[in-house]
Amino acid sequence: MKKEEAYINDLVEFLSIPSISTDASYKNDVRRGAEWLAEDLKNSGLENVEILETGGHPVVYGDWLHKPDKPVFLVYGHYDVQPAEPLDLWESSPFEPEIRDDKVYARGATDDKGQLMIHVKAVASLMEKHGELPVNVKFCFEGEEEIASPNLVPFVKQHKEKLSCDAVLVSDTPLMDKETPAIVTGLRxxxxxxxxxxxxxxxxxxxxxxxxxxxxxxxxxxxxxxxxxxxxxxxxxxxxxxxPEATEELRSEMGRIPFSAETMKQEGGLSDLYGEEGFTPPEQTGIRxxxxxxxxxxxxxxxxxxxxxxxxxxxxxxxxxxxxxxxxxxxxxxxxxxxxxxxxxxxxxxxxxxxxRAVTMDADNEFIQKAARAYDDFYGNRTLFPKEGGSIPIIEVFKNELGAQPVLMGFGLQSENMHAPNEHFHLENFRRGIRTVEKYLESF
Amino acid sequence: MKKEEAYINDLVEFLSIPSISTDASYKNDVRRGAEWLAEDLKNSGLENVEILETGGHPVVYGDWLHKPDKPVFLVYGHYDVQPAEPLDLWESSPFEPEIRDDKVYARGATDDKGQLMIHVKAVASLMEKHGELPVNVKFCFEGEEEIASPNLVPFVKQHKEKLSCDAVLVSDTPLMDKETPAIVTGLRxxxxxxxxxxxxxxxxxxxxxxxxxxxxxxxxxxxxxxxxxxxxxxxxxxxxxxxPEATEELRSEMGRIPFSAETMKQEGGLSDLYGEEGFTPPEQTGIRxxxxxxxxxxxxxxxxxxxxxxxxxxxxxxxxxxxxxxxxxxxxxxxxxxxxxxxxxxxxxxxxxxxxRAVTMDADNEFIQKAARAYDDFYGNRTLFPKEGGSIPIIEVFKNELGAQPVLMGFGLQSENMHAPNEHFHLENFRRGIRTVEKYLESF
Missing domain, CATH: 3.30.70.360 (Alpha-Beta Plaits)
Incomplete structure (x- = not known):
């Protein structure tokens, strides 16, 4: 499909910018990343696109707000990436993206450039098809997630009205596995x-x-x-x-999440797992x-x-x-x-x-339930609602400051080496992600 | 005194060669150090000067053997130095020697280039005065002491005859303090x-x-x-x-060595000492x-x-x-x-x-006793015979393979930052060292 190939070319271009936020010597590259992204938002049909200054790396904003009766979605993501070291372990250069076996290899491929582009391209696709969107959207992409968003909290508080919304849509978490979607309902x-x-x-x-x-x-x-x-x-x-106490209820909930010690060992090249005694690995990474x-x-x-x-x-x-x-x-x-x-x-x-602080979300919420259903056409298994071990500190701020419902729709895979050499992203999930988000927004 | 100034100029030249043995990228500089030293031996009146290959960095050899009735001294030292890192803590560049307050600052100043040059220059001075030496001498300078002399043991075994001698003279240890000479009688x-x-x-x-x-x-x-x-x-x-058990006798011997916790703290910028309970600091560094x-x-x-x-x-x-x-x-x-x-x-x-292995020497030996007396004219206090905490692995080999008496005459000071930034050497001890060695050799 022609359109999807063009989207992938855009992603490859985006990934070639070394927007490493933790290292001051990459400051200009981070800005280049913001500028590229702003341009791509404009090309996708977003309005009021601007690069907003913070005390550190800038925020990229854009919106489309022409459906007064429909909910407002704030799409959050981050265009900054982790450092690429150790460089000698990369099979291809981290900032010269290479597609091998329908996966794109580059720093930031799954965390988070590939996943945030799903939302940009879903909007582009809907605009191309219908000339309008089924709901209202605001995009807010930061350049400091990998250094713990030091300037985003004051930014959100300062721009409460601009960012006000019903739900915050975030794709910065993994699928459960290739055929099992996951919406994270807990973040450490x-x-x-x-x-x-x-x-x-x-x-x-x-x-x-x-x-x-x-x-x-x-x-x-x-x-x-x-x-x-x-x-x-x-x-x-x-x-x-x-x-929180590990109640029987919580533990049986954790037990429902499919987990394979063998797979975890393979992913990391581990001879053994190692963690707090008395807890299972999903508990160790999810609730402890x-x-x-x-x-x-x-x-x-x-x-x-x-x-x-x-x-x-x-x-x-x-x-x-x-x-x-x-x-x-x-x-x-x-x-x-x-x-x-x-x-x-x-x-x-x-x-x-x-x-x-940690944050938890209610899986029964309408925004989460509709997201779960949107996955159905494109993935073999039903959506699961795991607690995630990672932290996205800003989610708590969106939830409490904006009163918005976070919806954490994952399209990455645990095995995609985020924060490690040879990070990559399955293009199959890039394509399915775009269709899932389109269907999700159309469901309102 | 003109002659001594020329000797100091030579030392400065020698110190400007970064003969870092542990780092392969300095390999040519180590060889340059060997070549410079061979040239200086020739200029000092030594004969049969040659650069001898080993499996690693070369050995510099030279001799003067025209007193068949007198003992043969083998002077051992090392022309290689430790790495200079961390470079930002040096007040002057480690390989651009600077003389401040009658001390020369450079990597290798006290360990061991400055100390080995005492022997070269003592011979040069004797040759200049008398046209001959009072005893027989052989010089053997290696380029791998700082990496534990991996090739010197086979080298010594291979050149047993060439290196045969009555005593091995080494200056790679410190004085007890500015006015107290020390001949080390134990090495860890x-x-x-x-x-x-x-x-x-x-x-x-x-x-x-x-x-x-x-x-x-x-x-x-x-x-x-x-x-x-x-x-x-x-x-x-x-x-x-x-x-060895810390007998009352051994401990009272250790107790006779002057030691100040305050001085040790000052030397290292320490807030406190820290070591094996039940032992004094001289015991901790000397016999434990x-x-x-x-x-x-x-x-x-x-x-x-x-x-x-x-x-x-x-x-x-x-x-x-x-x-x-x-x-x-x-x-x-x-x-x-x-x-x-x-x-x-x-x-x-x-x-x-x-x-x-560790090695110990008998302080009553004639070669050691005469060395102790040689110091007397130039230093205020009597010579002490401490056990040293450091290791000079080759001493044991000289002792056992060549049957020679090691004589470890120190001219450095503990405070001269060996292996650390701002390593230096007191030129006063360089001058006194040359006179002490002259007197020592003349005493036979």
């Missing part, structure tokens, strides 16, 4: 921070000083190891405050909070050996939060824990970078 | 290895997978933390096998073995955050060994310990890089 909150541990003003010779002076890596390792007990439970006192070390660095890391006692070491850490866990309180508990577990001779600094 | 052995821990074939999204899959950094941190107990004792079973993490790396380390579950993490580790500790056996014990402490879902690889 997030807390992220960097921890820097210092023991000396200079690296010391391990022969002359080793054994008598504190080693920053030893001290860091001691603190980091103290975060989890033998059963992979977080050992920070008070960490689990606000975590985590504390994860995302990176660690300290001392000599070059070629060969350097026999030093390192003066400094640091770690990047992020928590996924559930239920009523308060990110600010959790951070305070962690600060206290670190103080209590820091061996003598060490000084520690914690810098908070991300903070967001 | 060494064992170094790299540990790589893998949990997955790809970094995983911490939202989707976090909590249910093994995290390579968590697993590494657990293993690393298990190496030491609460009292900073190495917790590897059997690690202390072969460590250590296990030190020199560097750790894993997961995302760039700017900002990347919410991944890292697939791989690694650490560089080195042990200092004492007494009869067998490096091979210690390594086996560590391998077993790692296996026993590795959480499920992790795979680990250990690569041994350095292996050397």
């Amino acid at each position: 909150g997030a807390l992220a921070f960097e921890m820097t541990l210092t023991t000396a003003s200079v690296d010391l010779h391990s022969g002359a000083y080793g054994g008598a002076v504190p080693n920053a890596v030893h001290h860091l390792v001691r603190v980091l190891d103290s975060f989890h007990d033998e059963n992979a439970k977080v050992a920070v006192e008070g960490f689990y405050e606000g975590v 909070p985590t504390l994860e070390i995302n990176g660690v660095t300290g001392g000599y890391q070059g070629a060969g050996m350097k026999t030093i006692v390192p003066k400094e070491a640091s770690a990047k850490i992020s928590c996924r939060l559930v239920g009523d866990q308060n990110p600010g309180k959790v951070f305070e508990r962690i600060e206290r824990h670190v103080e209590n577990h820091l061996p003598r001779g060490g000084a520690v600094r914690l810098d908070k970078t991300i903070e967001a | 052995g060494a064992l170094a290895f790299e540990m790589t821990l893998t949990t997955a074939s790809v970094d995983l999204h911490s939202g989707a997978y976090g909590g249910a899959v093994p995290n390579a950094v968590h697993h590494l941190v657990r293993v690393l933390d298990s190496f030491h107990d609460e009292n900073a004792k190495v917790a590897v079973e059997g690690f202390y096998e072969g460590v 073995p250590t296990l030190e993490i020199n560097g750790v790396t894993g997961g995302y380390q760039g700017a900002g955050m990347k919410t991944i579950v890292p697939k791989e993490a690694s650490a560089k580790i080195s042990c200092r060994l004492v007494g009869d500790q067998n490096p091979g056996k210690v390594f086996e014990r560590i391998e077993r310990h790692v296996e026993n402490h590795l959480p499920r879902g992790g795979a680990v690889r250990l690569d041994k890089t350095i292996e050397a």
Whole structure:
């Protein structure tokens, strides 16, 4: 089909822009991404398209509001992407998209450029067919999701009227599997921070000083190891405050979500799973909070050996939060824990970078139910309503500030390497996604 | 004094060559260091000067053997240096030597280029004054000490006759303090290895997978933390096998070595000391073995955050060994310990890089006693005979293979930042060192 090929060409063009939000050296590329997207919204028939400034990377906005009796949908997505490192593990260059076996390989393919383009192209397709849309739509695409949307909360509060809507439509989550659609009804909150541990003003010779002076890596390792007990439970006192009890009802609900340990192992190349004792993997990633070390660095890391006692070491850490866990309180508990577990001779600094509460949605809501039915023509199985392990911090803000119903329609797949080398997106789901969204909007 | 100024100029030239042995990209610079040194030996009056190939960086040799009735001294030193990182902490460029306040600042200034040049220049000075030397000398300078002399052992065994001697003269250790000479009579052995821990074939999204899959950094941190107990004792079973008992006699000998915790803290910018409970800092660095993490790396380390579950993490580790500790056996014990402490879902690889036994020398030996007396004219205090925390693996080989008496005359200072930024060497000790060595050789 000619039209779909053109849509795919547009996606490939979009994916070739390295809009990496976390790294300041890509600032111009992020803006280039916004400009490209604004142009594409115009070409799709959207009106009032503009690039709105924030304290950081800009927001791309556009709307079509000519059906006063119909609901207003706000489509949210993010055009920024994760860093592409480690580059040597990519089979093709992360910003030179390659289509292999009906999948497009590029950083951002599934997270989130490929998925947000489904909505842009569904609107383009409807406009082409009918010259109008069946409902009202507003598009709001940010460039800072991968750095936890530091400017989107004030932006949403400032533009409440402009963004006002009945439902927020988001595609930044996965399908359950290739033939099973999924609408996420729970998202974990997030807390992220960097921890820097210092023991000396200079690296010391391990022969002359080793054994008598504190080693920053030893001290860091001691603190980091103290975060989890033998059963992979977080050992920070008070960490689990606000975590909902795993009732029989909740657990049987979690049990209905199809899950295969073998598939999970294959996806990650794992020899074994590993998680909090007493909970199943879907529970561990869906209804339980985590504390994860995302990176660690300290001392000599070059070629060969350097026999030093390192003066400094640091770690990047992020928590996924559930239920009523308060990110600010959790951070305070962690600060206290670190103080209590820091061996003598060490000084520690914690810098908070991300903070967001968890959010849950009611699967019986009309906007969610209609979305579930829209999938039916294009996917073999019925839609499921899982709790997701990831965090989309802004969803809670849309829900509470705009009073809108979030609808998280996934079109990605868990196996598509998001945040990892060789990220890709199944074009089959790109095509089916466009048709699903068209049908969904037509159902109102 | 004109002559001494010329010697200092030569040293500055020598220090400007970045002969970093551990990093293959400096291979030509290491050779340039060897060539420069060979030329300087010739200019100093040495004969049979040659650059001898090994499996790695070359050895520089030269001799003067015209006193058949006198002892033969083999002067050993190393012209290779440690890497200069972190470069931003240097006040002047590491390979553009700068003299400030009668100290020369450069990588290798005290370890070991400045100290080995004392011997070259002492010979040059004697030759200039007398046209001959009072004893026989052989010079053997290697280019691989900082990477644990992997080729020097076979080299020494292969050139036993060429290197045969009565005493091995080495200056690669510190003075006790500015006015107190020191001849080291004990050196710790060494064992170094790299540990790589893998949990997955790809970094995983911490939202989707976090909590249910093994995290390579968590697993590494657990293993690393298990190496030491609460009292900073190495917790590897059997690690202390072969460590001499800390008898009252040994401890009172250690107690005679002047030590100031305040000075040690100042040297390293430490808020506190930290070491194995029940031992003093001189004991911890002198007669006790250590296990030190020199560097750790894993997961995302760039700017900002990347919410991944890292697939791989690694650490560089080195042990200092004492007494009869067998490096091979210690390594086996560590391998077993790692296996026993590795959480499920992790795979680990250990690569041994350095292996050397500890060595001790008898302070009553004539070669050592005469060296102690040679210092007397130039330093305020009497010579001490400490056990050193560092390792010079080749000393044991010289002692056992050549049957030679090692004499470790120090001219550096502990505070001269060896292996750290702003390494320097007190030119006062360069000048006094040359006179001390002249007097020493003349005393035979």
